[in-house]
Amino acid sequence: MNFSELFKHSNQLCRLSPDGKCLVWSLEQPDWHCKIDEGSAGLIASRWSPDGRHILNTTEFHLRITVWSLCTKSVSYIKYPKACQQGIDFSKDGRYMALAERRDCKDYISIFVCSDWQLLRHFDTETQDLSGIEWSPSGCVLAVWDDCLEYKVLLYSLDGRQLSAFSAYEWSLGVKSVTWSPSSQFLAIGSYDQKVRILNHITWRKITDFDHLTTINNPKTVVYKEVEKRPTVGVQDLTFPLSEGISNSLFSTQSKYEVCQCPFSVRVVKPDKDRANPKLGIGMLAFSSDSRYLATKNDNMPYTIWIWDIQKMKLFVVMEHVATVRTFQWDPCHARLAICTGNSKVYIWSPAGCVSVQVPVEGNFPVLSLFWHSNGNSLVLLSKEHFCLCYLETAEES
Numbered sequence: 001m002n003f004s005e006l007f008k009h010s011n012q013l014c015r016l017s018p019d020g021k022c023l024v025w026s027l028e029q030p031d032w033h034c035k036i037d038e039g040s041a042g043l044i045a046s047r048w049s050p051d052g053r054h055i056l057n058t059t060e061f062h063l064r065i066t067v068w069s070l071c072t073k074s075v076s077y078i079k080y081p082k083a084c085q086q087g088i089d090f091s092k093d094g095r096y097m098a099l100a101e102r103r104d105c106k107d108y109i110s111i112f113v114c115s116d117w118q119l120l121r122h123f124d125t126e127t128q129d130l131s132g133i134e135w136s137p138s139g140c141v142l143a144v145w146d147d148c149l150e151y152k153v154l155l156y157s158l159d160g161r162q163l164s165a166f167s168a169y170e171w172s173l174g175v176k177s178v179t180w181s182p183s184s185q186f187l188a189i190g191s192y193d194q195k196v197r198i199l200n201h202i203t204w205r206k207i208t209d210f211d212h213l214t215t216i217n218n219p220k221t222v223v224y225k226e227v228e229k230r231p232t233v234g235v236q237d238l239t240f241p242l243s244e245g246i247s248n249s250l251f252s253t254q255s256k257y258e259v260c261q262c263p264f265s266v267r268v269v270k271p272d273k274d275r276a277n278p279k280l281g282i283g284m285l286a287f288s289s290d291s292r293y294l295a296t297k298n299d300n301m302p303y304t305i306w307i308w309d310i311q312k313m314k315l316f317v318v319m320e321h322v323a324t325v326r327t328f329q330w331d332p333c334h335a336r337l338a339i340c341t342g343n344s345k346v347y348i349w350s351p352a353g354c355v356s357v358q359v360p361v362e363g364n365f366p367v368l369s370l371f372w373h374s375n376g377n378s379l380v381l382l383s384k385e386h387f388c389l390c391y392l393e394t395a396e397e398s
Contacts, residue, residue: 022046022057024070036068049114050094065099067117076117082107086132091139096120096158098142100130109133109144109156123160127152131175138184141201145175145189153178153189155204164204168197176281181291186310190282194298198313208313212282212298212306216264216318223264224257224354226321226347255322255345255356267320271300284328288335295337297325305339307349319349327369333376340367346381346390361388 020043022036036046042060049056049067057066062083067076080101081087087100094114101108107130111121129147136143141163146152151174155163166189168174173192180187186207187199196210216223230253271278284297293316294308302324307317323341330337339347344365346357359365359381369382379390 022055022068024055034070038066047088049097050090051114054114054117056088078110078112078117080108082130084129084131086134087130089133089135089142090114091135092137093139096135096139098133098135100133100144102130109142109160111142111158111160121158121160123156125154125156126162126165127154132178134178134180136180136184136187136201137182141184143178143180143187145178148173148176148192150174151191153187153199155187166197166199166204166206168195168206169193173281176283177285179285179287181287181294181310182289183291185291186287188285188287188294190285190296192281194281194300196282196285196294196296196308198310210294210296210306210308210315212266212296212301214266214268214301216262216266216315218315219262221262221315222317223260223262224317224319224349225260225264226255226319226356227258228253228255228322230254254358257319257354257356264318266301266318267303269300269302286328286330288330288337289332290335292335293330293337295328295330297328305337305349307337317349319347319354321347326367329370329372331376332372332374336376338370338372338379340370340381342366342368346370346379348392357390359388359390361386 022043024034026032036055036057038057038059041063043057044060045058047056053069053071055068058081062081065078065081078099080103082100082102084100090097097112097114099110101110107125107127109123109125110119113120125144127144127146128150130144131147132145134143140158142156144154144156151167151169153166153175157163168191175189176192177190185201189197194212198207199205200207269279271280279299281299282296283299286295292310294310296306303321305319305325305328306315309316321341323343326340326342328337328339335351337349344359346359346367348355359367365383365386365388367381367383371380377392381388381390
């Protein structure tokens with residue numbers, strides 16, 4: 001279930017029904033609804049276009065992508081979409097769509113104009129098994145990376161020219177995650193060797209790499225460690241009964257961050273290298289909205305968030321949690337990071353410090369994912385069956 005990108009303008013909601021149909025509702029006009037049926041081709045994925053007026057449906061076995069217009073009821077078909085980790089991406093301004101394709105055992109990229117879905121460029125890529133694509137925020141460069149079996153990152157211009165190719169090593173598991181800085185000046189590449197490599201936008205060469213070591217020795221690095229504290233008085237010790245919601249909020253396990261001295265040993269989980277997709281390497285990374293900080297997670301150090309200072313190109317903060325970090329996301333307007341670990345708490349970090357906040361809801365509410373509002377003043381926290389809106393106090397309110 002997802003809202004259109006321009007929710008403020010279209011106010012439409014889309015979801016996949018159990019029988020493989022795409023259902024669309026309007027929140028402004030409750031009587032209006034739409035059902036899209038792909039027929040025998042089936043349906044495995046559905047997403048909005050940036051303008052909120054088209055729906056892109058991917059059929060079973062990735063036979064095609066169908067573009068449905070909610071305004072004109074017209075239909076467009078795109079053949080040969082590739083089934084990969086990140087095979088489709090829109091430019092930030094919503095003008096172009098890049099699509100990874102697989103034809104005759106070879107990878108291709110097609111660039112479409114989103115206003116009329118006409119093909120703008122079509123070119124092949126020097127990849128063995130393309131895994132993902134991502135536009136730079138400026139919309140001028142498209143990053144393409146290969147499957148993890150071969151370390152290769154390619155950079156293409158809008159007209160299909162290859163600007164550069166980067167490979168850090170050979171004969172080992174390669175690229176695991178890629179992200180652009182909001183300024184488009186840096187491209188961060190997370191690898192299975194537990195390093196992040198930073199490329200610059202001028203020469204497309206490596207500026208530096210960030211290694212995730214098991215021991216933090218630099219005394220200038222701030223290390224936060226989550227410490228749990230259980231209540232000294234339990235519900236059974238009270239002489240009067242409490243409702244479930246009050247008892248959960250008052251007597252649940254509290255936690256706070258403590259500053260630790262260096263050297264500090266990071267908790268490490270040894271991956272099973274005999275199994276596919278081992279929990280190893282940089283699985284998540286994201287830049288802050290001002291491109292000042294980069295947050296990373298090393299999958300075989302699943303309890304820890306690493307925050308790097310991009311201006312100084314060095315490690316700034318390490319945050320170790322009691323439970324495994326599920327996800328994190330930067331505030332779209334401020335240098336503020338929200339983290340969840342699957343428990344009933346949300347963790348917030350900023351350069352001023354960090355805090356652990358208990359979600360004040362009735363019953364158990366494990367936070368499995370979270371998303372910021374575009375103005376940065378609120379968060380939506382998602383559990384398996386419920387969600388909670390979290391509002392942050394602004395300077396004017398305080």
